[in-house]
Amino acid sequence: MTETPRTVMSSGFRPGLPVQFVTLLRREYWQHRRETRSFGLWVLFVLIICVLFLVTTRLEYLDADQATVAIAAGNLTEILLPAMALLIDMTLLFLMAMLAVNSLVDERKDGSILFWRSLPVSDELSLSAKLLFIVLVAPFMAFVAILLVQLLLVVTASLLFSQPLDAFAGLWRQADMTAMSQRLAAMFLGQSLWYLPSLAWLMLCAAWGGRFSPFLPALLLPLGIMVVETLLKLPTDMTRILLERTPLRSPVGLNLDALEALDKNAQVSLLPLLDTDFGALVTSAEFWLGLLVAAALVLAAARVRRWRGDAR
Numbered sequence: 001m002t003e004t005p006r007t008v009m010s011s012g013f014r015p016g017l018p019v020q021f022v023t024l025l026r027r028e029y030w031q032h033r034r035e036t037r038s039f040g041l042w043v044l045f046v047l048i049i050c051v052l053f054l055v056t057t058r059l060e061y062l063d064a065d066q067a068t069v070a071i072a073a074g075n076l077t078e079i080l081l082p083a084m085a086l087l088i089d090m091t092l093l094f095l096m097a098m099l100a101v102n103s104l105v106d107e108r109k110d111g112s113i114l115f116w117r118s119l120p121v122s123d124e125l126s127l128s129a130k131l132l133f134i135v136l137v138a139p140f141m142a143f144v145a146i147l148l149v150q151l152l153l154v155v156t157a158s159l160l161f162s163q164p165l166d167a168f169a170g171l172w173r174q175a176d177m178t179a180m181s182q183r184l185a186a187m188f189l190g191q192s193l194w195y196l197p198s199l200a201w202l203m204l205c206a207a208w209g210g211r212f213s214p215f216l217p218a219l220l221l222p223l224g225i226m227v228v229e230t231l232l233k234l235p236t237d238m239t240r241i242l243l244e245r246t247p248l249r250s251p252v253g254l255n256l257d258a259l260e261a262l263d264k265n266a267q268v269s270l271l272p273l274l275d276t277d278f279g280a281l282v283t284s285a286e287f288w289l290g291l292l293v294a295a296a297l298v299l300a301a302a303r304v305r306r307w308r309g310d311a312r
Contacts (some may be wrong), residue, residue, distance in 0.1 A: 024129030
């Protein structure tokens, strides 16, 4: 007899945990194809703008000597590439927040939660797959996209600005794609792990649902805590802790110390803005405390999801 999903389920077959997890990750990709396509179009738009900027800059140096052109091209690689990476990174952070909310809201709207809950998969495993897709798969896709865009920009700059072979090679050495990829990998991984509590909190608010947007309670409760602490002058330091889990004062991502030094020293290179002290991050007590809080919030979101069922 030919096996169908129904006969397999009725026979008591239960796929292993790795198979379940991979299936759930594939589900997240198909569920968020619209968001991933929109992000891809945004990356393409950034690439077009950067290429137009390179072409415009090259036209300004038509009458300049080759040495001046080579210096200008080198400065562009140290300014344009990091700026483009930071621009896409800020978009990625917004995308991660949207995915954390939409991953639970959309499944209730389209009724797909009924199908997935009929399968032998726990709510905890489903939410873990959603969170893993947000903090690892989505940043990895952004990481690859940034590297491809930077590679295309370096090739374009090489063709536009470098005529002699030695200038061409010098531009590639100055771009240093290996060091750039290491900076980006540390930044993306640090961001994903550091923002886990914030993303898990958004998922909990989305699992609760209700007639209002999940962003409303997700913002009002932390704001209320900060207002109460400020008005009563409590020594709890909750305002700093909460703000550090947002891009406003986060120790990962845009390096604010390097930004201040850039302004004071009038430096040209923006590469220090991408620097992340990953070792110091993972050895801090706040980092591990944040992981514990994130795990507790995911478990709470799973219980709320199980309790609410398909209620909208």
